[in-house]
Amino acid sequence: MTDTDVPLSPADLLARLTLEEKASLLDGSDFWHTQPVERLGVPALMVTDGPHGLRKQSGEGDHLGLNASVPATCFPPAAGLASSWDVELLQRVGEALGRETRAEKVSVLLGPGVNMKRSPLCGRNFEYFSEDPVLAGDLAAALVAGVQSQGVGTSLKHFAANNQETQRMTISVDVDERTLREIYLTAFERVVTKAQPWTVMCSYNRINGVYASEDPWLLTRVLREEWGFDGLVVSDWGAVNVREDGVRAGLDLEMPSSSGAGTQRILDAVEAGTLSIETLDAAVLNVLNLVEKSRAALADPGTFDVDAHHALAREAATRSAVLLKNEQDVLPLAPTGGTVAVVGEFARTPRYQGAGSSQVNPTRLDDALSALRAQFHGAREVVFAAGYEPENEDANAELVAEAVATSAAAEVVVLFLGLPASYESEGYDREHTNLPPVQLDLLDRVVAANPNVVVVLANGSVVNLEPWQHSVKAILEGWLGGQAGGGAIADLLSGVANPSGRLAETIPVNYRDNPTVGNFPGEQGHVRYGEGLLIGYRWYDTRSLPVAAAFGHGLSYTTFAYSGLRLAAGEDGLDVHVTITNSGDVAGSEVVQVYVSDTEASVARPEQELKGFSRVTLEPGESREVVVTLDERAFSFWHSTARRWVVEGGEFGIRVGASSRDIRLATTVELPGDGVVTPLALDSEAGEWLAHPVAGDRVRGALAGTPWEEMLFDPHNGQMMRAIPLVRLTRFPGFPIAETELPGLLADAS
Ligand code: BGC
Numbered sequence: 001m002t003d004t005d006v007p008l009s010p011a012d013l014l015a016r017l018t019l020e021e022k023a024s025l026l027d028g029s030d031f032w033h034t035q036p037v038e039r040l041g042v043p044a045l046m047v048t049d050g051p052h053g054l055r056k057q058s059g060e061g062d063h064l065g066l067n068a069s070v071p072a073t074c075f076p077p078a079a080g081l082a083s084s085w086d087v088e089l090l091q092r093v094g095e096a097l098g099r100e101t102r103a104e105k106v107s108v109l110l111g112p113g114v115n116m117k118r119s120p121l122c123g124r125n126f127e128y129f130s131e132d133p134v135l136a137g138d139l140a141a142a143l144v145a146g147v148q149s150q151g152v153g154t155s156l157k158h159f160a161a162n163n164q165e166t167q168r169m170t171i172s173v174d175v176d177e178r179t180l181r182e183i184y185l186t187a188f189e190r191v192v193t194k195a196q197p198w199t200v201m202c203s204y205n206r207i208n209g210v211y212a213s214e215d216p217w218l219l220t221r222v223l224r225e226e227w228g229f230d231g232l233v234v235s236d237w238g239a240v241n242v243r244e245d246g247v248r249a250g251l252d253l254e255m256p257s258s259s260g261a262g263t264q265r266i267l268d269a270v271e272a273g274t275l276s277i278e279t280l281d282a283a284v285l286n287v288l289n290l291v292e293k294s295r296a297a298l299a300d301p302g303t304f305d306v307d308a309h310h311a312l313a314r315e316a317a318t319r320s321a322v323l324l325k326n327e328q329d330v331l332p333l334a335p336t337g338g339t340v341a342v343v344g345e346f347a348r349t350p351r352y353q354g355a356g357s358s359q360v361n362p363t364r365l366d367d368a369l370s371a372l373r374a375q376f377h378g379a380r381e382v383v384f385a386a387g388y389e390p391e392n393e394d395a396n397a398e399l400v401a402e403a404v405a406t407s408a409a410a411e412v413v414v415l416f417l418g419l420p421a422s423y424e425s426e427g428y429d430r431e432h433t434n435l436p437p438v439q440l441d442l443l444d445r446v447v448a449a450n451p452n453v454v455v456v457l458a459n460g461s462v463v464n465l466e467p468w469q470h471s472v473k474a475i476l477e478g479w480l481g482g483q484a485g486g487g488a489i490a491d492l493l494s495g496v497a498n499p500s501g502r503l504a505e506t507i508p509v510n511y512r513d514n515p516t517v518g519n520f521p522g523e524q525g526h527v528r529y530g531e532g533l534l535i536g537y538r539w540y541d542t543r544s545l546p547v548a549a550a551f552g553h554g555l556s557y558t559t560f561a562y563s564g565l566r567l568a569a570g571e572d573g574l575d576v577h578v579t580i581t582n583s584g585d586v587a588g589s590e591v592v593q594v595y596v597s598d599t600e601a602s603v604a605r606p607e608q609e610l611k612g613f614s615r616v617t618l619e620p621g622e623s624r625e626v627v628v629t630l631d632e633r634a635f636s637f638w639h640s641t642a643r644r645w646v647v648e649g650g651e652f653g654i655r656v657g658a659s660s661r662d663i664r665l666a667t668t669v670e671l672p673g674d675g676v677v678t679p680l681a682l683d684s685e686a687g688e689w690l691a692h693p694v695a696g697d698r699v700r701g702a703l704a705g706t707p708w709e710e711m712l713f714d715p716h717n718g719q720m721m722r723a724i725p726l727v728r729l730t731r732f733p734g735f736p737i738a739e740t741e742l743p744g745l746l747a748d749a750s
Contacts, residue, residue: 007041007292007295008040008041009292010285010288010289010291010292011285013037013040013042013288014281014284014285014288016040017037017040017284019267019270020263020267021037021040022280022281022284023263023264023266023267023270023280024037024263025037025042025284025287025288026247026252026253026254026262026263026266026280026283026284026287027253027254027257027258027260027262027263028253028254028255028256028257028258029044029257030256030257031057031237031256031257032046032047032048032056032057032256033045033046033047034047034253034287034290034291042288042291043291043295043298045107045108045290045291045294046105046106046107047106047107047108047109047110047155047199047234047255048069048101048104048106048108048109048110049109049110049111049357049358050097050109050110050111050112050155050358051078051097051109051110051111051112051113051127051143051154051358052074052075052076052077052078052081052097052111052127052353052358052360052482053072053073053074053075053097053100053353053360053362053482054069054070054072054097054100054101054104054106054109054360055069055072055357055358055359055360055361056069056070056072056104056106057069057070058070068361069359069360069361070104070361071361071362071363072100072104072360072361072362072363073096073097073100073306073309073310073312073313073360073362073363073482073483074313074352074353074360074361074362074363074482074483075093075096075097075312075313075316075482075483076313076316076317076320076352076479076480076481076482076485077126077127077353077354077358077460077479077480077482078112078113078126078127078128078129078140079125079126079127079128079129079460079461079479079480079504080316080317080320080321080478080479080480080481080482080485081093081129081139081143081316081320082129082130082135082136082139082320082504083320083321083322083477083479083501083502083503083504083554084139084316084319084320084500084501084615085135085139085501085502085504085591085613085615086139086319086615087138087139087142087615088142088615089315089316089319090139090140090142090143090146091142091143091145091146092146092312093143093146093312093316094142094143094144094145094146094147094148094149095146095147095149095150096146096304096308096309096312097109097143097146097147098146098147098148098149098150098151098152099150099302099304099309100304100309101147101150101152102150102151102152102297102301102302103301103302103303103304104301105297105298105301106152107152107153107290107294107297107298108152108153108154108155108198108199108290108294109147109152109153109154109155110154110155110157110201110357111127111154111155111157111358112129112140112143112144112154112156112157113127113128113157113158114128114129114136114137114140114156114157114187114188114191115128115157115158115160115161115162115163115184115187115203116128116130116131116132116133116136116163116183116184116187116535116536117129117130117131117163117461117505117536118131118163118164118516118520118529118535119163119164119429119514119516119520119521120430120433120461120462120505120508120511120514121164121429121430121431121432121433121461121511121520121521122163122164122165122429122430122461123164123165123424123425123426123427123428123429123430124165124354124356124425124426125424125460125461125462125505126353126354126424126459126460126461126479126480127354127358127426127460129187129504130504130505130536131504131505131506131535131536131537131551132504132536132537132551132609132610133182133183133184133186133187133190134186134187134190134609134610134611134612134613135504135610135613136187136504137186137187137188137189137190137191137194138190138194138613140156140187140190140191141190141191141194141195142195144156144191144195144197145194145195148195148196148197148198150297151294151296151297152294152297153197153198153199153231153290153293153294154197154198154199155197155198155199155200155201155234156188156191156192156197156199156200156201157200157201157203157236158201158202158203158204158212158236159188159200159201159202159203159212159218159219159223159233160180160184160185160188160202160203160207160212160218161173161175161180161184161203161205161207161212161529162203162204162205162212163184164429164520164521164522164527165426165427165428165429166428166429166521166522167521167522167525168203168204168205168427169204169205169238169239170204170205170206170525171205171206171521171522171525171526171527172205172206172207172208172209172525172526172527173205173206173207173208173527173529174208174209174526174527174528174529175207175208175528175529176529176532176640177638177640177643178532178533178603178637178638178640179529179532179533180207181638181645182533182637182638183533183535185222188200188223189227192223192227192228192229193227193228196229196230196231197231198231198232198290198293199231199232199233199234199253199290200223200229200231200232200233200234201233201234201235201236202215202218202219202233202234202235202236202239202251203236203239204236204238204239211239211241212239213235213236213239213240213241213246213249213251214241214242214245214246214248214249214251215249216248216249216250218249219233219249219250219251220249220250223250224250230289231286231289231290232252232253232286232287232289232290233250233251233252233253233286234251234252234253234254234255235251235253235254235255236255237255237256237357238256240254240258240262242265243258243261243262243265243266244265244266244268244269244274244275247266247269247275247279247280247283248275248279250283251283252283252284252286252287253283253286253287266280306363309363310363310364310483310484311484313482313483313484314366314484314487314488314491315488316482316484317478317481317482317484317485317487317488317489318488318491318492318497319500319501319589320478320479320481320488320501321476321477321478321479321481321488321489321492321499321501322476322477322479322499322501322502322503322553322554323474323475323476323477323492323499323501323554323555323556324465324469324475324476324477324503324507324549324553324554324555325469325472325473325474325475325555326473326474326555326557327473327474328473329557330412330452330454330473330474331454331474331476331492331493331495331557332492332493332494332495332557333376333380333412333414333454333493333494333495334380335376335379335380335494335495336379336380337380337411338380338381338410338411338412339380339381339382339383339409339410339411340372340376340380340381340382340383340410340411340412340413340414341383341384341385341406341407341409341410341412341413341414341450342368342369342372342382342383342384342385342414342416343384343385343386343387343403343406343407343413343414343415343416343442343446344386344387344388344403344415344416344417344439344442344456345386345387345388345389345390345416346368346390346416346417346418346456346458347367347368347369347372347384347414347416347456347486348367348369348384348386349367349390350365350366350367350368350458350481350485350486351390351418351419351420351421351458351459351480352365352458352480352481352482352483352485352486353460353480353482354421354424354425354426354460354480355421355424355425355426356425356426356427357426358426362482362483363483364483365483365486366483366484366485366486366487367486368416368456368485368486368487368489368490369382369384369486370486371486371487371489371490371491372414372489372490372493372494374490375490375491375493375494375496376494383406383409383410384406385399385402385403385405385406385407386399386402386403387399387400387402387403387415387439387442387446388400388436388438388439388442390418390420390421391420391421391422392438393436393437393438394438395438395441395442400441400442400445403442403445403446404445404446404448404449405449407446407449407450407453408449408450410450411452412450412452412453412454413446413449413450413452413453413454414454414456414493415442415443415446415453415454415455415456415472416455416456416458417435417439417442417443417455417456417457417458418435418439418457418458418459418463419435419436419458419459419460419461419463420436423436423459424459424460424461429521430461432464432511433461433462433463433464433511434463434464435463435464440468443455443468443471443472444468444471447471447472451473452473453471453472453473454472454473454474454475454476454493455472455474455475455476456475456476456478456489456493457475457476457477457478457479458478458479458480458481458485459477459479459480460479460480462505462506462507462508463507464507464510464511464548465507465548465549466509466510466548469548476489476492476493476499477501477503495557495586498556498557498558498586498587498588498589499554499555499556499557500554500556500588500589500590500591500615500617501554502552502553502554502591502593502658502659503549503550503551503552503553503554503659504551505536505551506536506537506540506547506549506550506551506660507547507548507549508540508545508547508548509545509546509547509548513540513545513547514539515531515534515535515539516531516535518530519531532604533604533605533606534606536551537550537551537552537660538606538607538608538609539606541606541607541608541660541661542606542607547661550659550660550661550662551610551659551660551661552591552593552610552657552658552659552660552661552662553658553659553661553662554591554659556584556588556589556590557584557586557588558582558583558584558585558586558587558588558620559582559583559584560580560581560582560583560584560588560590560618560658561580561581561583562578562579562580562592562656562657562658562664562665563578563579563581563665564577564578564579564625565577565578565654565656565665565666565667566578566667567654567667567669570627570629572629572631573629573630573631573632573634574629574630574634574669575627575628575629575630576594576612576627576628576629576630576654576656577625577626577627578592578625578626578628578656578665579623579624579625579626580592580616580618580623580624580625580626581618581621581622581623582618582619582620582621582622582623583621584620585620586620587617587618587619587620588617588618589615589616589617589618590615590616590618590658591613591614591615591658592613592614592615592616592626592628592656592658593610593612593613593656593657593658593659593660594610594611594612594613594628594630594654594655594656595608595609595610595611595654595655595656595657595660595663596608596609596611596630596634596635596652596653596654596655597609597652597653597655598635598637598648598650598652598653599653600650600651601637601648601650602648603637603639605637608653608655608660610660611630611634612628612629612630612634613628614626614627614628630654632645632647632674633645635647635652635671639676639678641678641679642676642677642678642679644676646673646674646676647671647673647674648673648676649671649672649673649675650670650671650673651668651669651670651671652668652669652670652671653666653667653668654666654667654668654669677692677693678691678692679750680692680695680746680749680750681746682725682726682727682742682743682746683725683726683727683728684725684726685722685723685724685725685726686699686712686721686722686723686724686725686726686729687722687723689726689745690712690722692749694748694749695745695746695748695749698745698748699726699737699745702736702737703736706734706736707734708729708734708735708736726742727739727742730742
């Protein structure tokens with residue numbers, strides 16, 4: 001019963017709620033619903049996973065993907081979508097997800113997850129976008145904008161630094177602030193500032209010892225005060241530690257229901273005076289605002305077109321696949337010709353999504369084998385041999401023999417390999433990056449039987465390509481393609497579609513080259529991000545390490561020429577103009593990548609960093625100018641002492657290319673910098689005092705003409721002298737500045 005027909009505004013509701021009702025609103029009512037307050041017309045909202053499809057459980061709820069859910073379109077998970085580097089596509093996929101969410105009367109889709117792929121072993125990498133925060137952030141922002149354009153919300157997760165599954169509920173991520181800011185928070189920041197997700201989900205882990213769910217710096221200072229987030233913060237399912245500490249830190253809603261325990265703790269804390277009513281009200285208001293935003297969609301859920309969404313899922317999978325290798329143009333397969341042997345169980349029984357909370361019950365499921373048969377119907381014979389059983393670690397001799405015979409008799413072999421579902425899932429990390437031995441053995445046998453082998457991969461996180469990649473003609477990385485992935489693979493193999501995906505993560509030659517080796521997954525409750533900023537290609541490129549496939553790499557059935565690189569001041573920053581020409585015979589899409597390097601910085605910086613990209617589709621012979629804007633942040637680093645973003649004056653390299661290892665054009669730009677002044681302290685080194693724009697002159701003046709001047713600027717010993725804190729030099733006999741003068745100098749300088 002409500003006492004009014006028109007819903008009350010959040011402020012009016014807040015004024016009428018009792019203390020008990022307020023506290024109850026900060027808790028779930030079951031696995032997937034918030035609490036209602038019926039007397040005031042506050043409905044219980046439903047939130048469900050995501051993120052690459054809706055996982056709305058119809059019966060018994062759980063958050064681990066155990067119980068069935070209503071059919072929904074299963075788009076490619078983020079590992080695939082990210083490889084499209086296609087902001088416009090992500091927006092459309094988001095809109096479709098939003099329509100399905102709305103049609104099911106769900107108010108918030110629990111995703112996307114924008115955690116960085118720090119280690120290739122993270123069990124949830126299939127759900128995450130990239131090892132690069134700009135790419136992850138911009139793609140996820142488009143997805144969020146798309147979903148929310150349909151009047152339903154998203155939950156940006158897992159905030160923050162949830163980069164592994166081992167001990168995910170308790171591990172302390174030990175990481176310096178600069179690394180956090182430049183790598184692990186950036187994707188979140190981009191999504192929040194560009195798309196304002198309705199909710200943000202805090203992660204399970206701790207950061208430098210503090211649970212994300214009770215970290216005021218993370219949840220309030222950075223998220224709300226610095227980035228301007230105005231939505232609701234929800235706990236990951238079971239991430240609450242001490243409930244009232246969470247509320248104080250900025251964690252509004254506990255999910256799933258704490259069965260009243262959280263509510264009671266909040267009430268007790270209010271009564272004890274350790275939680276203020278103002279803090280409680282602020283959290284309640286965030287819940288009420290979410291209810292308010294959700295009302296329109298709940299009143300008019302609408303429907304969606306299952307076929308159209310399936311077609312979009314196919315388009316998305318097509319754009320997500322990455323052609324890693326294509327020797328002698330073995331692909332696309334000619335429309336007519338000899339027998340095509342399709343080998344591998346994954347061609348018939350696709351592996352198309354990961355396991356755990358994101359597992360979607362698809363509306364239908366395409367397999368590549370049927371799609372290829374349909375594609376070549378009447379023109380080429382397509383024969384099949386399963387070759388292996390995905391979850392069986394022992395080879396099945398009969399299947400292998402059949403696969404070898406089938407391969408030997410064919411003109412070309414398309415061999416479907418990939419990770420069994422049990423290899424990658426939420427809840428645990430991978431043990432290695434190799435394909436199963438059974439599949440690798442089969443590969444060797446097939447290659448020996450037929451030199452024309454095309455490998456199609458199905459995996460949510462990178463697999464080791466060495467040394468076998470040299471024995472096959474082509475590799476198409478299909479990722480986990482979602483429910484229409486099979487059709488997409490057939491389109492790409494047959495040339496109906498031109499591959500256009502690009503790697504959103506580096507494939508190392510060997511897992512041991514990865515910078516986290518030795519610091520993953522941590523020990524005794526701590527994981528140390530010792531590689532700092534040098535995650536993914538930032539590491540491989542800074543170290544000049546060979547890689548199996550570079551970040552940003554991906555081939556096409558056509559070629560692209562780059563020309564006319566020029567820089568111009570634009571409205572929002574520095575515009576990088578470059579002309580791309582389709583120099584081949586078929587239409588195709590190129591992803592233009594802009595990397596910035598700052599090799600003369602006063603702090604260590606990665607060799608180069610992706611700061612912008614643009615996807616362009618061109619007919620054969622067509623040229624188009626692409627413009628990528630670099631804003632101030634593209635040149636900044638996080639200054640650990642000044643504790644702010646800083647652009648340091650000097651020269652920056654602008655590199656434009658088709659991957660981090662395929663730079664086609666480069667130029668430089670001189671920037672004035674924003675004149676950051678490192679704050680001085682009494683014990684700052686003499687060199688720091690001398691470099692200070694105000695104090696420096698005063699110190700130099702006092703030294704002038706004394707032997708100390710000579711010593712401090714001596715070409716040999718000066719460096720050692722300047723590294724002595726000024727305060728200690730003042731106590732040396734004969735030093736021309738007295739210790740007592742320093743506080744005054746310091747005050748004048750600040
Ligand atoms: C996962 C979240 C998910 C939640 C609800 C958690 O275990 O980490 O990503 O949204 O469960 O299912």
